[in-house]
Amino acid sequence: MTQPHHRPVRPRRPAQIAVMVLAAALACVWSGCEDSREPIYHAKPSPKGDSTERDIAAEIANLAKGKDPNDIDASALYDEAVSKLTGRGQKVESRIIDALRTSTDWGIRMGCIEVLESTGSKACVEHLxxxxxxxxxxxxxxxxxxxxxxxxxxxxxxxxxxxxxxxxxxxxxxxxxxxxxxxxxxxxxxxxxxxxxxxxxxxxxxxxxxxxxxxxx
Known part of the structure; x- marks a missing residue:
């Protein structure tokens, strides 16, 4: 914060005061003051982390596509999801375990197991x-x-x-x-x-x- 200058303060003219009030109001809107802060943050989530989380969630969801080996297009999406999740390594192991334990879609549960076969550590054994x-x-x-x-x-x-x-x-x-x-x-x-x-x-x-x-x- 800028420190105040120790010198005589000149009286402000009405026009100056109006400009300052407007600037303060705009600053409040831009910064998302009080109740508006949280919605603005959620509406425009930050960059990389949130994007990665969305990608992981989408890849896990696509594990559901592997239930019918005769569906070529769906199987391709499944294989791609397994490949991407496997490529992420043990960094996503806890996410995969969570999906294995909580998903109501057996295709996702089966896909999670395939990913863990390549990337799982001791942490996944009890869940298997x-x-x-x-x-x-x-x-x-x-x-x-x-x-x-x-x-x-x-x-x-x-x-x-x-x-x-x-x-x-x-x-x-x-x-x-x-x-x-x-x-x-x-x-x-x-x-x-x-x-x-x-x-x-x-x-x-x-x-x-x-x-x-x-x-x-």
Whole structure:
């Protein structure tokens, strides 16, 4: 603030006073004084940070486009969103985890898991374990595969192997006579419905015992 000058003050003429009052009023409008300040700020958000936040939100929203692999245009938007979010690295991990835990769109939840497979740290493991209970079997399937990839550990025995100590059997192998493209998906869906709680609890117990000595990169 400019310091006042210590010299005699000349009386101001009415015209000067009018100009000063007008200037003060305009300054108040331009600076957004009192109640107008907040709306002006929100109407014209600041530059870079807000733009980046909008971009991230749009990319997460486009993860919903990956539910139908036969929709080429939607799949392209999904792939682009995964690529951009993956490129942002662990800087957006907390945003991805939040979307995984809160989105009501299973396509977004599944897309979040795909991003975490490439960028996830230890912080995401417990949230992937929680996703094993997802009502959409495909989300749980990708959560299990991503856990195996990140931790280099498996809780479900390989096909044809006996039931594991944790009580989990292997996922039934597809009958060679069943040629439907979604045959394996149906097998997993049935498996997940029956064993999802046991699968979740097995991973949760293993992570509790091994978190401190497991390296996730």
């Amino acid at each position: 374990i929680a996703a094993l209970l997802d009502d959409e079997p495909l989300v749980a399937f990708h959560a299990n595969k991503t856990l195996e990839e990140l931790t280099r550990h498996k809780e479900i025995p390989e096909a044809g192997k006996p039931t594991a100590a944790n009580g989990l059997p292997s996922v039934p192998a597809r009958d060679p006579a069943h040629l439907e493209m979604n045959a394996e998906q149906k097998l997993w869906s049935a498996y997940q419905r029956e064993h999802r709680t046991r699968l979740h609890d097995a991973w949760d117990a293993w992570w509790t015992d091994n978190k401190s000595r497991t390296k996730v990169e």
